[in-house]
Amino acid sequence: MSKFVLVIGAGQAGLATGYHLRKAGIPFEIVDAAGRVGDSWRNRYLSLTLFTPRQFSALPGASLVGNRELYPSRDEFADYLESYAATFDLPVRLSSRVISLTRGERFEAQLESGESISATHVVIATGAFQEPVVPSIASNFAHEVVQLTSSSYREPSQVPDGPVLVVGDGASGRDIAAELASTRPTMLAAGKPRKLFPERFLGKSIWWWLYWSGLMRAPADSRIGQLMQRADPFPDRERNLDSLAHKGVRVRSRLAGAVGATAKFADGDEAEIASVIWAVGYRDDTSWVKIPAVKNPDGSFAHVNGASPVPNLFFVGRPWQRNRASALIMGAGPDAESVVKLISEST
């Protein structure tokens, strides 16, 4: 049976896979639910600037135009992905959501349109940051409290006047709180203390040090890899709690409860709010993959270094697929290359 690879997802992970499949001379097609390559970035909040500088925000074979030390905007990177697909003439079929993936003699992907695609190999590159987590506390807030997530939040005009609470102090939560603080009373419910990297060290981007020291490539199960997973640090760039306070963000302790329009914090404090933005992380939607052997008992995707337990079914773009770089732009090329090598070697 001659090989035909279906790549599901045309974000950075899917496109990097396409680049390496083309190089290896293996026939393939990429399908994506979105109407335009780059839409997963265009659908994020408007003011988003990447936290990786241009020199660490590119895919194999094409660098980003502009100052290597500075950060691309959301739309700049989305447009880069779109032109990347065009430059390498990657066969991307848009507006084609896969609603079910099954396996008989070959893989069968059922599209929302009713069509189906059959393939000998599949690479799932659907991203790990699409379904925002909304904790059960959310249902204790009254209807008049407007609730958004870091995925549905685009810009301050969406948020009503009056106090807003951003829950979750990762990079997105901190950025959104800083943006809102100039127009309304803004609180940030923080969890455990976090370590932030300095943006630059000895004249170089911190990413340069992390990359060239090998830290970004430390395997997930190594001692350093495990330390990195626990700390999950991100660059400061005025995201530390003092800078946020200076911008007017009131940092509160963990959100512990809610009644009506009252938020209750772990330290016993309470505050009346008009809106809340959940920025507490993401979960996977794996329901459309109807192949039980590819899932762990908790429903998450099972794989080792991107190879699933099902022969010829692979992943690219999983967090910590091989190392810290795996869910970042800088890791898409190397991870795709290693998966395409496995595909080349398979029968």
Ligand SMILES: Cc1cc2nc3c(=O)[nH]c(=O)nc-3n(C[C@H](O)[C@H](O)[C@H](O)COP(=O)(O)OP(=O)(O)OC[C@H]3O[C@@H](n4cnc5c(N)ncnc54)[C@H](O)[C@@H]3O)c2cc1C
């Ligand atoms: C707010 C935010 C900021 C980030 N900033 C950075 C940064 O500065 N630097 C960095 O290196 N990383 C950053 N990341 C991490 C990572 O680079 C991005 O999440 C990136 O979008 C992941 O790329 P991906 O190709 O794996 O997935 P995605 O970009 O999510 O692409 C997946 C694609 O799959 C499609 N898809 C999903 N399900 C289906 C289906 N069933 N059928 C067909 N198509 C489907 C989607 O439409 C989408 O186009 C950030 C992440 C977030 C959430």
